[in-house]
Amino acid sequence: MIEKALKGSSFYWGWLVFLLAIIAAGALAFIYQLNVGLGITGMGRDVSWGIYIAQFTYFVGVAAGAVMLVIPKYLHHYTRYAKIVVFGEFIAIAAVIMCLLFIIVDIGQPQRMLNMILHPTPRSILFYDMIVLCGYLAINIICGYNTLLADKKGVPCPRWVKPVIYLSIPWAVSIHTVTAFLYAGLPGRHLWLSAIMAPRFLSSAFAAGPSLLIMLLLFIGRFSKWKPDPEAMQNIARTICYAMIVNLFFMAMEFFTAFYSNIPAHKYPLQYLFFGLHGHDQLVPFMRFAIAVGLVGVFFLLVPAIRRNPVGLALATLFVFLSTWIDKGIGLILGGFVPTPYETIVDYCPTFPEITIATAIWAVGAFILTILFKVAISVREQQIS
Amino acid sequence: MKIDRRKFLKAAGVSALASLGGKGAWEILDPGAVDAAEHGGHGHDKAKESGPKTRWAMLVDMRAMTEEKADKIREVCDFAHNIPHWDDPERELKWIWKEEYEHVFPSSYNEYISDDIKAMPFMLLCNHCDEPPCVRVCPVQATFRRPDGLVAQDYHRCIGCRFCMGACPYGSRSFNWFSAKVALEKEEGRKINKEFPVRTRGVVEKCNFCVERISLGKQPACVEACPDVMHFGNLADSESEIRKILRKRMSLRRKLELGTHPMVFYLV
């Protein structure tokens, strides 16, 4: 089946070469980082995690988002998703691989990584994160590959795959819950020390993952012979809308708790992110922009006339994707570290090599996604002809 | 309720323990540890009750502290452990260093406290907590708590994930962003202690309560440098010198509300 990725237009090949060039640049930057140290990044003793871990967190969410198609299709037998589900699973595969890469580039001694298995430590949340992420990758490869292969042959999916698909549902919830627990269980990091951290993560995941899927499906609809079912996309858009409203609501709850209780340590991170603290306001425009586009995205999704318009739908999902990306892929990690344990403020800014490495991992994700989508689209095109 | 939770924790952990036999996992399920988590509220003393013979602790006498002594302590420690100096504060490796009252006790900051306390150079170091969050989060047990209460760091095993830095509420952990050896070589006239290693790039380090010295029956380097300011001893022994001092003098500990049970006391 994978051989279908070897035949494509010059645009397809050009795109792959373009991605490879970015990956090569990132690989060079990574070698530089390996030789010199993580000091080439903007991280420091106070903000000790930066965009690597922030992107990791965000893409765990994108990966978990696939479950929003699996549940209707396999638990409610909603057949309109039958042809689309595999694209969600393929996004999950690419996203989980990105997550693993972001971890690898973030750690100081990547060659010692297998110490995680050599010295398993069940009291550490990272131990569980490793298990759930690797497991989720395996599950999605198994489900995605087998369902697509069955589609290609025109036979029903093998029966043994069904339980794996059902397993993927709680597993998707687990990856983002465990990832939230990485942060929510730390004393003294007030932005993270919140019981709704995991629900917040899940709601933003269920908005972000499907948003990316819609954008890609709209793109596929324009450029391939196979046209994704518009009604199915409308339903995914409704799911995104609900999830995004819940996500914004949860964010408002964080504001209420911090500001009504008036406990300084709980207010500081939110003040730093959204209003600026002691003159440090570099993140304020980003965070406000995130809220604004999030609200606009929800509005676009709520109004049927806009949602039914492909341009409106594309914009709405783009806004939701951007909003959740800024919130989780930038603000969440930095707000956890600032103010520092000494209640001082340290601004973090990623460096050029750091951004190059992160971009290259995005390119790896795009590369995997392109190939997987190419295979899936070829199968769908073959089905119509 | 207390018993129920403990039973539940035990039951939940049994399977994990059975398969992995992890001593580490046992530590969080250890009844003594659960007691200690509540000891602040009930006035129990873990050291007395569950009976470890040694619980190392450090007292910093702020009445005897001066700027000169603070600088001397840092210098002695930096030499003893080959800690390089960095111009960029974000790259700094700090085992023991001075900080102002306002930043040392941010959650219990009292703006009307006497001016001399506000001006004191508080010496900060790893608190070697009884309930260390860094140990809880480390995925490879590179940082672990020894039976004598010392929170140790195994630089051979650390993968550099920096989870412990996020977990430490005291900012006591430093990461080797660059090569420390290169930095030491660049420092002009830098004296190297050839009896103690350097740390490699990409691992986390922190104060080790001079384990290399106390295991040979010596006092930590900072105590040896300024014995009138720094007092090191066994908190588990109710007749120890530091317990006698603590009974007499008013002491502060950092961020007690987090339940980490820091083992560094500031005498004011």
Added chain:
Amino acid sequence: MYDSGKVIAGLVVFAALFLCPFLYNHGSMTAQPKPSLDTPAIKKLAAKRCVEDREFMVAHHMQFLNEWRDEALRNGNRWYRNKAGEKYLISLQNSCLKCHSNKKEFCDKCHVYAGVKPYCWDCHIDPNGSKL
């Protein structure tokens, strides 16, 4: 055979790549190195013996050092009692290197020959090295 030209060319390239390490090292066979024990501290010793006998140290020093590391660092035990019942301080820096103060002649000789790069020296310090 389809594409026989391409297949054969591919096989040739594969064989060349596979054999290049052997070709590269061919003829550069050198004598087995003898690590030097010639240091002032060792000269002073009445019985020239390490903490355990020579055969054991040659064969097992890597595992032995790992055990010492864990014993001192993780188990908090700084003293080693050898088979003869003698007591030694467990420390690479302060026991091993006090006698074997010639890292270049003692450690590096074999390690370079065998192509192994132990990470000891990422942290530990060569007592007589000009560089750290």
